[in-house]
Amino acid sequence: MSNFWSIYIIAITVINIAGCVALLYFTRKKKPSGQETKTTGHIYDGIEEYDNPLPRWWLWLFYITIIFSVVYLILYPGLGKFQGVLGWSQSNQYAQEVKAADEKYLPLYEKYADMSIKALQNQPEAIKMGQAIFANTCFGCHGADARGSLGFPNLTDDDWLYGGSPEQIKASIMKGRNGVMIAWSSILSAQEIDSVSSYISSKNEQPRAFVKELVAEGEAVYNKNCAACHGQSLKGNQALGAPNLVDSVWLHGASPGLVKDVIRNGRMNHMPAHEDILGPEKVHLVTAYVYSLSQNKDKADN
Ligand code: HEC
Ligand code: HEC
Known part of the structure; x- marks a missing residue:
């Protein structure tokens, strides 16, 4: 964001909040004393509009909203380029969550990293983890069931553009392919x-x-x-x-x-190449999953 737009957004936000405060201040009224009720003079179908002050609880909601917005804009990013005093950001939070998940799963990834793709076919938990990675990373192109669509190859059949051995599948995923x-x-x-x-x-x-x-x-x-x-x-x-x-x-x-x-x-x-996106351990698991799709075909079809 350029400085100009940053200042522009800060100005609009601050003017809007100040405008709300001013509006409340200038329209505040005392409750009329005595019995007479003032009207605005507007009459619709014989119904008159009273000129009473706003209900107190409603006004307080308004004040609380304004105070909340000021506190929020000081703590969190929202005013142009100002990052907020907490230094919170979506990408930081995401990175932390990914790190936490990786720390939790890394021992598992490492356990499977030493096993061959063929050996992993007998490890249902590893195949399930591969399937979860597939659902997160690959389904947009190859489909949730990995059957592909026009231009995107079906990964569950025995027909391979680049070969269906574990090594060839892994190479397709690691380095990507250009047809x-x-x-x-x-x-x-x-x-x-x-x-x-x-x-x-x-x-x-x-x-x-x-x-x-x-x-x-x-x-x-x-x-x-x-x-x-x-x-x-x-x-x-x-x-x-x-x-x-x-x-x-x-x-x-x-x-x-x-x-x-x-x-x-x-x-x-x-x-696209997935070496850097997923890292070798996750590629290993997703390879095991993709390989399993064409291996278990006869069993799955019955
Ligand atoms: C942006 C779309 C896209 C994403 C994301 C994607 N792929 Fe692909 N994939 C393709 C296309 C397109 C091809 C065919 C390339 C060609 O025609 O040369 C392909 C080819 C392949 C092949 C080779 C198939 C064969 O017949 O040899 C494998 C294996 C594969 N993808 C697995 C995966 C896995 C696993 C993931 C997730 C980690 C993934 N792909 C993510 C688009 C994608
Ligand atoms: C330089 C190598 C090359 C040459 C020469 C070539 N092709 Fe291809 N062709 C490919 C590749 C690679 C693909 C797959 C493209 C992709 O991955 O999407 C392809 C795809 C095709 C397809 C689509 C197949 C499908 O499954 O949908 C047809 C049909 C085809 N080629 C016909 C021909 C014909 C006919 C000629 C000669 C006039 C020819 N090709 C010459 C490399 C070549």
């Missing part, structure tokens, strides 16, 4: 994009609609431009994160229209 599929609309003609889509559909293990006459041309386009990343057999390449194009799992949508759109416009997909 880059370039846009082909300026390199290939519309007809070539149609034909390569048909070729991909013709090779898929699930029946998909395709134009028979285009397949031969599509194969040539594929071998020249796409095989380097997606492989001669279209099964993808985990070193590049290039997806398998013959299975039924589609990262960016299964419909032929969406597949063509990916080829035409490309995709830049980013999984």
Whole structure:
């Protein structure tokens, strides 16, 4: 906050509080003595408005509110850049809470840090802690059930962009991933994009609609431009994160229209690195949880 805005906010706040005090002072009245009742002269539907002083209890509530606001603004941040004499801040409080939680859980984290991801599969408590970390950190992108959505991979199936071994999953989480599929609309003609889509559909293990006459041309386009990343057999390449194009799992949508759109416009997909956000112990536990999702699949489905 610049000095100007700080002073601006302080001025508005102080003027407002002073304004309330002034309003109360100048409108205060003595209770009228005797029986006569003064009216404001306003009459609505035959009902007159009395000009009585404000009720005492109501006035006191007002005074207390004003005193509270002054005390609050001295103790806590609220007046522009002034931090308050207590030095309290949200981020301090958050940092303290995180520190307290880490101190409480650190011995547990350390206990599991020495066990392999495979050994942790038999430690329900560790998997539960991993699940809690997942729910806090990953669900926004991968979904609460880790099944992902368009552009965000499903982590519960056996289909992996970068590999499903404990080491590969951990590397995805620690270092993040960048999936880059370039846009082909300026390199290939519309007809070539149609034909390569048909070729991909013709090779898929699930029946998909395709134009028979285009397949031969599509194969040539594929071998020249796409095989380097997606492989001669279209099964993808985990070193590049290039997806398998013959299975039924589609990262960016299964419909032929969406597949063509990916080829035409490309995709830049980013999984952020979590090494610094979580630290190695928490990554270890969340890896164990993610790994468990595809291991226990048969059991969970029954
Ligand atoms: C900002 C969104 C975002 C967050 C947060 C996020 N991810 Fe991801 N994640 C992605 C995207 C997008 C990809 C796919 C990257 C690509 O296509 O190259 C991905 C890929 C992955 C992969 C590789 C999947 C494969 O098929 O090889 C794993 C494992 C993974 N994420 C786990 C996690 C875990 C665990 C967390 C939480 C600690 C997490 N992600 C948090 C967006 C996110
Ligand atoms: C430089 C390597 C590279 C080349 C060359 C390449 N791709 Fe890709 N492709 C990728 C990567 C990486 C992804 C995944 C992007 C992501 O993570 O979101 C991808 C994604 C795709 C997808 C989406 C798959 C899904 O599951 O949704 C299709 C379809 C596709 N590519 C087709 C092609 C075609 C057709 C060509 C040739 C014209 C081609 N690619 C050339 C790397 C490449």
